[in-house]
Ligand SMILES: Cc1cc2nc3c(=O)[nH]c(=O)nc-3n(C[C@H](O)[C@H](O)[C@H](O)COP(=O)(O)OP(=O)(O)OC[C@H]3O[C@@H](n4cnc5c(N)ncnc54)[C@H](O)[C@@H]3O)c2cc1C
């Protein structure tokens with residue numbers, strides 16, 4: 165079985181973003197970018213399936229700016245076999261939407277015919293939590309989102325999902341789209357020899373136009389602003405003072 | 417404008433708080449019809465009809481909708497979507513699972529986690545872990561929206577909307593339910609509790625977490641946790657507060673042994689009063705805390721529990 169893993173290049177999770185003063189967006193020039201953490205988990209899961217003999221090839225895909233190549237190389241260094249880069253914008257600030265990403269991925273799925281797609285549950289920049297579900301809808305496949313356990317069982321996947329009240333286990337027919345939650349696994353680091361080897365692994369370069377997908381945004385960004393700031397608080401010296409302050413504030 | 421609000425149903429019962437908060441947001445967009453889909457949901461439908469501001473309640477009672485399977489629910493909603501300009505749901509795990517699927521089937525974008533309604537086409541939503549708020553205008557024919565409930569007040573009760581039964585295509589057979597492992601608890605639910613007490617890695621172990629729970633019980637509070645505490649096995653996954661967990665905005669939030677990473681702050685910084693207990697006076701959690709106590713939690717928490 166072939167496994168396809170879409171990976172996104174996002175602002176590193178340790179970086180605190182700055183909103184541009186003119187309200188046009190956030191400043192992404194010269195900030196550290198990394199693979200979306202949930203996508204590292206998705207890549208790791210695919211590698212584990214391969215190691216367990218349940219998958220035979222792992223293809224990673226990224227849609228975005230040319231620099232997303234670095235993200236794909238990271239995935240190849242972790243253990244993916246082959247990569248597809250779809251260049252769709254020149255400027256890191258051009259943000260196109262999950263619907264367009266999902267449509268492009270759907271075309272790639274038609275060509276590659278994977279038995280399973282593993283996405284991250286959400287990208288930590290736009291926090292849409294949408295692409296995997298949209299892809300699954302466009303393909304007419306089943307979906308299992310927010311996965312914390314995955315077991316391939318013949319022509320179905322048994323997936324435990326993190327839901328509001330705890331955990332839910334479902335069985336989904338393959339091919340299907342699965343989205344990875346935080347506790348699915350702990351992704352490995354790429355070793356230096358594997359980083360060197362990854363440079364020689366195949367990476368296909370495409371453009372959004374090759375897939376004929378209309379990527380015009382459906383949402384217009386009116387403005388991007390700072391969230392309301394909290395007023396500075398105080399330090400209390402003891403538990404007694406804390407209790408007094410809480411009573412004063414009517415909080416207990 | 418006609419709005420379809422998909423009610424949150426948990427264990428066959430109406431999740432009143434989440435649904436009533438999303439209703440407040442939905443009312444700002446137009447006339448609201450509530451859809452209650454599930455198995456054995458007649459009572460949930462009746463409960464939805466009492467929410468203030470619902471024009472009508474549609475009940476789809478079918479085993480196919482019993483376990484929140486996205487494929488079946490999406491098809492049901494798709495079959496009725498033509499009648500509505502807006503399809504809205506609270507940002508619960510169920511809606512996060514199904515709503516993007518509905519949007520893609522309608523060939524429209526999703527508006528996830530909307531925190532403000534400017535007008536029927538224009539919405540505010542947090543991005544980058546809440547470090548920026550984006551105002552977006554949708555040009556799509558149907559707006560598919562999930563609502564960040566922590567920023568809306570719950571609609572009241574006292575309504576008496578008409579209830580109608582509907583049926584959909586039923587089971588698509590793409591996925592099937594196997595089992596649920598849901599926590600049973602007498603504590604208030606995390607996203608609707610008035611007070612939340614959360615523990616982080618500093619708490620140290622699952623056994624020590626009992627101390628956090630004791631303080632919570634004293635305050636009749638829900639218990640939350642940081643990702644580090646959940647990953648370390650101190651607390652179950654459904655307690656995680658943050659960018660990728662639950663978003664809460666209680667009257668009082670007590671953070672114990674939590675450093676205050678941006679991903680955690682994203683889930684709690686709209687709380688009315690924030691208390692932080694941490695032994696490191698430089699911990700970033702103190703930057704958002706109204707009352708900060710620099711102390712060893714193993715001394716401070718039992719003392720606080722006793723003195724409250
Ligand atoms: C034509 C075009 C141009 C783009 N230009 C840019 C750009 O300049 N800068 C930029 O940062 N982004 C760009 N993107 C990416 C796009 O903006 C975002 O990926 C999209 O908004 C997804 O939203 P989200 O991150 O909230 O997704 P979510 O739905 O939260 O993401 C969930 C998961 O979907 C998968 N996924 C999401 N996006 C991608 C992707 N792009 N490639 C592979 N897998 C993905 C990942 O597995 C991810 O974990 C472009 C996309 C297209 C189609």
Ligand SMILES: Cc1cc2nc3c(=O)[nH]c(=O)nc-3n(C[C@H](O)[C@H](O)[C@H](O)COP(=O)(O)OP(=O)(O)OC[C@H]3O[C@@H](n4cnc5c(N)ncnc54)[C@H](O)[C@@H]3O)c2cc1C
Pocket residue numbers: 177201202288615616617618619641642643644645656657658659660661662672673674675676677678679680683693694695696699711712713714
């Ligand atoms: C993709 C992604 C998503 C994430 N999503 C979330 C999320 O939704 N929610 C979330 O919480 N995190 C999330 N995180 C993780 C986040 O970045 C932090 O790692 C996490 O919040 C840290 O948890 P913590 O504060 O409990 O642990 P730490 O940062 O280790 O802090 C522990 C604190 O306890 C204090 N302490 C230790 N001992 C004592 C004592 N005896 N008395 C008093 N204080 C003590 C220490 O001073 C320290 O400040 C995410 C990370 C990533 C990459």
